[in-house]
Amino acid sequence: GESVGLHLPTLSVQEGDNSxxxxxxxxxxxxxxxxxKQESGKGPQFIxxxxxxxxxxxxQRVTVLLNKTVKHLSLQIxxxxxxxxxxxxxxxxxxxxxxAGTTVTVRA
Amino acid sequence: NAGVxxxxxHLVRRRGQEARLRCSPMKxxxxxxxxxxxxxxxxxxxxxxxxxxxxxxxxxPKERFSAEFPKEGPSILRIQQVVRGDSAAYFCASSFAGxxxxxxxxxxxxxxxxxx
Numbered sequence: 382g383e384s385v386g387l388h389l390p391t392l393s394v395q396e397g398d399n400s401x402x403x404x405x406x407x408x409x410x411x412x413x414x415x416x417x418k419q420e421s422g423k424g425p426q427f428i429x430x431x432x433x434x435x436x437x438x439x440x441q442r443v444t445v446l447l448n449k450t451v452k453h454l455s456l457q458i459x460x461x462x463x464x465x466x467x468x469x470x471x472x473x474x475x476x477x478x479x480x481a482g483t484t485v486t487v488r489a
Numbered sequence: 490n491a492g493v494x495x496x497x498x499h500l501v502r503r504r505g506q507e508a509r510l511r512c513s514p515m516k517x518x519x520x521x522x523x524x525x526x527x528x529x530x531x532x533x534x535x536x537x538x539x540x541x542x543x544x545x546x547x548x549x550p551k552e553r554f555s556a557e558f559p560k561e562g563p564s565i566l567r568i569q570q571v572v573r574g575d576s577a578a579y580f581c582a583s584s585f586a587g588x589x590x591x592x593x594x595x596x597x598x599x600x601x602x603x604x605x
Contacts, residue, residue, distance in 0.1 A: 415593050415594075417596075422598075423598055423599075424493075424580050424582075424596035424597050424598045424599050425532065425580070425582075425596045426596070427593045427594075427595070430593055470531060470532065479524075479531045479532040479533075479534075480531055481530060481531040482531050
């Protein structure tokens with residue numbers, strides 16, 4: 382079975398609001414997690430990553446939080462924009478597997 | 490510096506024909522990964538190759554599917570005797586270091602295979 386999985390398949394967000402996408406993993410040996418964004422008709426693009434010895438990492442408008450106790454990570458997107466509409470995947474490095482993805486739709 | 494190049498972008502094959510999908514990794518990358526994505530689904534890992542070697546093919550069907558990454562030239566994913574269920578988007582990714590590396594994977598734009 383998959384070692385990572387996203388909680389909700391879809392997320393609808395008002396433009397300007399913050400988005401939170403969640404992901405659970407099962408492999409305690411995973412030491413590196415990555416978030417990807419896939420726009421329609423394109424391949425996945427790297428957004429941000431985090432090592433297991435960290436619990437938070439910030440990028441431009443994005444923040445990833447890692448909770449190793451409950452094996453959960455989340456991606457937060459600040460001030461969501463129409464260009465953020467895409468499918469978001471979390472991945473862990475040990476098995477190269479991806480969850481099913483969360484489709485984020487931004488409402489104008 | 491071109492990214493991961495996949496061709497063709499779209500491929501139509503009749504049932505029973507062979508499909509050959511090509512992937513040229515980013516310059517300097519020697520690790521290649523193939524994924525399959527069915528409509529409305531996530532990315533399913535198929536195979537991981539390093540130059541001339543298959544490292545992990547646990548996600549690849551045992552029959553009709555094969556992959557190679559020769560010393561020279563692109564990586565090839567070959568599907569023999571295609572069936573309608575093979576219709577999907579096939580993505581290739583490459584990395585500088587191997588599985589578990591901190592640099593993540595760079596993906597190509599995919600090949601969309603349609604079997605008619």
